[in-house]
Amino acid sequence: MSGMPTSPYREDLIKAEILAMTGSRPLNRSEIAARLGLGAATVSDHTRRLIELGFLRELPPQIAGRGRPKVPLEVVPDAAYTLGLRVHPDHLIGVLMRLDGSEVRRFTRPFRPGEDPVGQLAAACEEVLADPAVGARVLGIGLAVPGVIDPATGTVRLSPRLGWTDLPLRPPLAERLPVPVLIDNDTRASTAGELLFGTGRDHDDFLVLAIGDGVGMGIVLERRVHRGPAGVAGEFGHVPTSPDGPRCVCGRRGCVDAYVADYALAAQAVARGLCEEPPSPDRLRRMAEDDAPGVRALLADAGEILGRAAAGVVNVLAVPALTVIGESHVLWPYLTPGFQRAVDAGVIGVLPDLEITVRAWDDSGHARGAASLVLAASLAA
Ligand SMILES: [Zn+2]
Structure with missing residues (x-):
């Protein structure tokens, strides 16, 4: 094994997890450290950066017994968004997600996998990015695709349902769009969502x-x-x-x-x-x-x-x-x-x-997963 990274993108899963955790309830740094199994210094580094970015804020200190007062931290849900798209054989479902995992909006668009798929996907993303109310806050875009996907190269190796074989999807999208783009298999996208906002x-x-x-x-x-x-x-x-x-x-x-x-x-x-x-x-x-x-x-x-x-x-x-x-x-x-x-x-x-x-499930499930998936990568970018 060379130990070389095989992926063109990096993930900052720790920051993503801190945002997700503090989205369900405020937590102080030692609670975060205990939950993630990390040292105090590591957690302080990550929370400092998240506070600088405006994604996390400190609440008034809580005095509990002797010792230093604890400062609860909470996420600022609308400070940034991620966009997830699920690709179906005849339509796209998009979910624009806040930092705490809640939805800003969802939408569907018709989709034809056989006709310039990159152009159609880029257009759907550009429509969201062009919206002055939300566009500048979008950190990254995740795509959930049914089939065998290589997330490292961003290639769809085989998707019988979409009729795609060895289709490079991420490279042309990344070239055209101004924010990080990630693709993954739909089940794994939803698994990333479960890690941050569900079973995890x-x-x-x-x-x-x-x-x-x-x-x-x-x-x-x-x-x-x-x-x-x-x-x-x-x-x-x-x-x-x-x-x-x-x-x-x-x-x-x-x-x-x-x-x-x-x-x-x-x-x-x-x-x-x-x-x-x-x-x-x-x-x-x-x-x-x-x-x-x-x-x-x-x-x-x-x-x-x-x-x-x-x-x-x-x-x-x-x-x-x-x-x-x-x-x-x-x-x-x-x-x-x-x-x-x-x-x-x-x-x-x-x-x-x-x-x-x-899990209660509907058609937008994998799109929410894709939005979760890209959060960790966007934070590393
Ligand atoms: Zn089989």
């Missing part, structure tokens, strides 16, 4: 399970989003479960995706004679709610496959928490009997019970 508030190590038209996994270890050398880590959907299982989109058989992705559930519903047309996740949820024959069993079976594969990851990484996101989270109540059974049976006894959180 209580856990240093956790998994994000994204279920929808594929199954992805975000991995946070010691407060860092794990990407892998080429940015491909997290392809949980292609964990093999059965050599003679259904054919997966990747060409192999019996992957988790081939049982649990929305198209796979729909295909099984038809194959089991539960309905005639492939159902959407919402339709499946309604069928399960109505207790249509066989639907709950189908979802419990899928949940069990998902849970067994997840238990394997939990055993390897010893993570105590898992957060569920994605379009198919609506099915979770019916996936969970099988999932929980498999996790209970599969996770080794020395590990604590896995804490499972299901």
